[in-house]
Amino acid sequence: MKKEQQIDLYHQMVLIRRLEERGAELYQQGKIGGFMHLYIGQEAVSTGLIAAREPRDRVITAYRDHGVALNCGIPANEIMAELLGKSTGMSKGKGGSMHMADTSKNMWGGHAIVGGHLPIASGFAIGDQYAGNDNITICMFGEGATNIGYFHEALNIAKTWGLRVLWVCENNQYGMGTTVERASAISEIHLKAEAYGMKNSRVDGMDVMKVYDAAKEALDYVRKNSQPYLLEITTYRFRGHSMGDPERYRKQEEVKKWEESDPIGIFRKQLIEKKTATAKALDEIDTQAEEEIVKAVEFAEASPEPAMEDLFKNIYADTE
Amino acid sequence: MPKITIREAISQALMEEMDRDPKVFIMGEEVGVWGGAYAVTKGFYDKYGAARIKDTPIAENAIIGGAIGAAMVGQRPVAELMTINFGFSAMDYIVNQAPKLHYMFGGQFTLPLVIRAVGGGGRQLGATHSQTPDAIFAHFPGLKVVSPGTPEDAKGLLKSAIRSNDPVLFLEHATMYQVRGEVPEGDFTIPIGKSKVQREGKDVTIVTYCKGLELSMKAAEDLSKEGIEVEVVDLRTLRPLDMEPVIESFKKTNRAVVVEEGWKSYGVGSEIVSRIYEEAFDYVDAPIIRVAQKEVPLPYNRTLEQAALPQVADIVAAVKEVLK
Numbered sequence: 077m078k079k080e081q082q083i084d085l086y087h088q089m090v091l092i093r094r095l096e097e098r099g100a101e102l103y104q105q106g107k108i109g110g111f112m113h114l115y116i117g118q119e120a121v122s123t124g125l126i127a128a129r130e131p132r133d134r135v136i137t138a139y140r141d142h143g144v145a146l147n148c149g150i151p152a153n154e155i156m157a158e159l160l161g162k163s164t165g166m167s168k169g170k171g172g173s174m175h176m177a178d179t180s181k182n183m184w185g186g187h188a189i190v191g192g193h194l195p196i197a198s199g200f201a202i203g204d205q206y207a208g209n210d211n212i213t214i215c216m217f218g219e220g221a222t223n224i225g226y227f228h229e230a231l232n233i234a235k236t237w238g239l240r241v242l243w244v245c246e247n248n249q250y251g252m253g254t255t256v257e258r259a260s261a262i263s264e265i266h267l268k269a270e271a272y273g274m275k276n277s278r279v280d281g282m283d284v285m286k287v288y289d290a291a292k293e294a295l296d297y298v299r300k301n302s303q304p305y306l307l308e309i310t311t312y313r314f315r316g317h318s319m320g321d322p323e324r325y326r327k328q329e330e331v332k333k334w335e336e337s338d339p340i341g342i343f344r345k346q347l348i349e350k351k352t353a354t355a356k357a358l359d360e361i362d363t364q365a366e367e368e369i370v371k372a373v374e375f376a377e378a379s380p381e382p383a384m385e386d387l388f389k390n391i392y393a394d395t396e
Numbered sequence: 397m398p399k400i401t402i403r404e405a406i407s408q409a410l411m412e413e414m415d416r417d418p419k420v421f422i423m424g425e426e427v428g429v430w431g432g433a434y435a436v437t438k439g440f441y442d443k444y445g446a447a448r449i450k451d452t453p454i455a456e457n458a459i460i461g462g463a464i465g466a467a468m469v470g471q472r473p474v475a476e477l478m479t480i481n482f483g484f485s486a487m488d489y490i491v492n493q494a495p496k497l498h499y500m501f502g503g504q505f506t507l508p509l510v511i512r513a514v515g516g517g518g519r520q521l522g523a524t525h526s527q528t529p530d531a532i533f534a535h536f537p538g539l540k541v542v543s544p545g546t547p548e549d550a551k552g553l554l555k556s557a558i559r560s561n562d563p564v565l566f567l568e569h570a571t572m573y574q575v576r577g578e579v580p581e582g583d584f585t586i587p588i589g590k591s592k593v594q595r596e597g598k599d600v601t602i603v604t605y606c607k608g609l610e611l612s613m614k615a616a617e618d619l620s621k622e623g624i625e626v627e628v629v630d631l632r633t634l635r636p637l638d639m640e641p642v643i644e645s646f647k648k649t650n651r652a653v654v655v656e657e658g659w660k661s662y663g664v665g666s667e668i669v670s671r672i673y674e675e676a677f678d679y680v681d682a683p684i685i686r687v688a689q690k691e692v693p694l695p696y697n698r699t700l701e702q703a704a705l706p707q708v709a710d711i712v713a714a715v716k717e718v719l720k
């Protein structure tokens with residue numbers, strides 16, 4: 077990968093981190109409501125993955141979607157505005173944290189019913205197959221979502237019909253407070269694809285370059301063979317499941333241990349060791365990301381609330 | 397009598413029934429180690445252990461289908477849906493299996509099963525996580541649908557639900573767990589299928605339940621200051637529906653407002669209003685008004701969400717309207 081692109085990936089990861097940290101503060105101040113799930117610790121997953129897609133490839137994910145939205149090219153301003161429920165948010169303040177989509181960026185949403193978006197991802201691929209193009213749908217979900225029927229129905233139809241879907245399981249070890257082992261018959265999630273005769277693999281999600289390479293390979297396979305693929309990316313969330321999670325189910329030592337493999341720290345070290353960038357250059361990127369998020373908050377706070385008549389807008393597409 | 401919250405009342409009911417009957421166990425997402433997504437089963441896992449407090453995978457069909465099966469072979473499971481919105485993922489089991497199996501097989505087996513689920517809007521959770529879809533569940537004969545609005549009713553009705561030999565859907569409200577009220581000490585039950593007058597008055601009858609009760613009691617206070625005395629009838633159970641206290645009250649006041657949090661169209665209010673017209677038409681002095689949610693999927697934005705939900709002021713205005 078070119079030097080500039082690597083540095084851009086670093087920038088994206090730091091930007092996600094800062095966005096999430098500021099988001100958490102605003103939540104605590106009561107400016108953000110509802111459920112908010114942070115991506116801190118998982119930045120390398122969507123950053124490496126989305127970098128490997130063609131712009132024509134569609135992305136769909138679950139409610140832990142701020143990072144994915146940024147990686148897909150949705151401006152931080154709009155993400156922050158949506159978090160604050162403003163009319164300038166990409167979902168016009170109606171969706172909130174869990175429902176960020178911008179179809180012009182081929183980001184088809186955060187979806188909050190666990191597993192519910194998997195059959196929809198198959199549907200995107202059915203639509204694209206019908207249209208006769210070779211677009212790929214990249215469908216991201218947690219390991220907890222692989223225990224619900226939706227997952228199995230979606231994978232089965234994808235393999236049976238030869239649909240171009242890259243299924244991406246972000247295995248962050250927990251579904252809320254339940255470990256993989258307590259909820260899933262097997263903890264190597266990618267092996268579930270074997271039941272459907274589907275190609276699959278597993279990659280370390282704390283290393284953005286490894287994620288990128290694995291995603292590239294999987295996407296190539298899907299595009300060439302017109303077959304789905306299940307890629308499991310192992311990772312860990314450093315914060316609670318959502319804001320206000322008392323985290324009684326795990327020990328702080330465990331979190332500390334994982335924090336040693338902070339994806340941003342790992343990538344930073346790699347970039348410096350390989351002389352792709354100097355520490356100073358990376359520090360500048362850190363500062364720049366910080367400023368971008370400060371501006372995004374300013375933009376969001378200054379943005380107008382949706383108008384009262386917006387309540388009744390977009391209930392139906394037919395206006396008459 | 398001690399004053400406790402609805403959360404405590406539900407928690408007590410579950411514990412007391414588990415202590416009373418070893419056949420009772422709980423299964424659902426995050427009910428154990430986490431202590432319940434709404435902290436209702438906090439401490440249960442330590443007290444009863446993993447065999448009686450079952451943390452399930454995220455698999456609503458496995459939860460409700462599993463609870464149905466366990467009930468059919470003689471256990472008394474209390475299945476928890478983290479929210480009623482996730483119940484849609486198990487709709488077949490809730491409305492197409494549980495209410496039918498006893499009847500369709502000529503009563504050969506029973507389904508002593510409780511499905512606890514929290515619902516309701518007002519927490520900025522967005523359209524898929526904020527619903528009050530009570531009416532659609534109440535549509536199905538064979539299912540009992542209970543939705544209390546006070547701690548006393550929550551405790552007494554949940555105990556009855558657990559002791560019932562039929563499937564009971566027990567609907568709680570996400571913004572009401574901290575509501576406090578007096579609850580009798582010791583073992584008591586409140587029968588399923590009995591409405592109750594929660595406040596007496598002579599001018600207008602308000603028919604409501606659950607969140608609507610909380611709002612209506614506040615509206616009643618406000619109206620009382622203006623010299624208007626409303627009678628508040630709390631349905632408590634949506635199916636089987638007890639119209640007797642409603643009709644009795646209506647015959648006294650001749651005017652009614654029906655309050656619910658769900659959407660107005662095809663809602664609980666639609667049923668209540670028709671039943672009043674069917675059973676007490678001669679007593680009608682003014683068209684009955686329904687106060688309910690605006691006909692939109694609930695938005696995230698707080699101001700818009702509140703504008704879509706029924707408010708105390710809407711009830712006050714409706715009462716004045718039927719008095720005109």
Ligand SMILES: Cc1ncc(C[n+]2csc(CCOP(=O)(O)OP(=O)(O)O)c2C)c(N)n1
Nearest residue numbers: 188189190218219220221250251252454482
């Ligand atoms: C059908 C359904 N059931 C339950 C929930 C509540 N819920 C939201 S997130 C979650 C855990 C999901 O875990 P996982 O899929 O591993 O994703 P992660 O949060 O770890 O990213 C649960 C149980 C839901 N949103 N939808």
Ligand SMILES: [Mg+2]
Nearest residue numbers: 218219250251
């Ligand atoms: Mg997970």
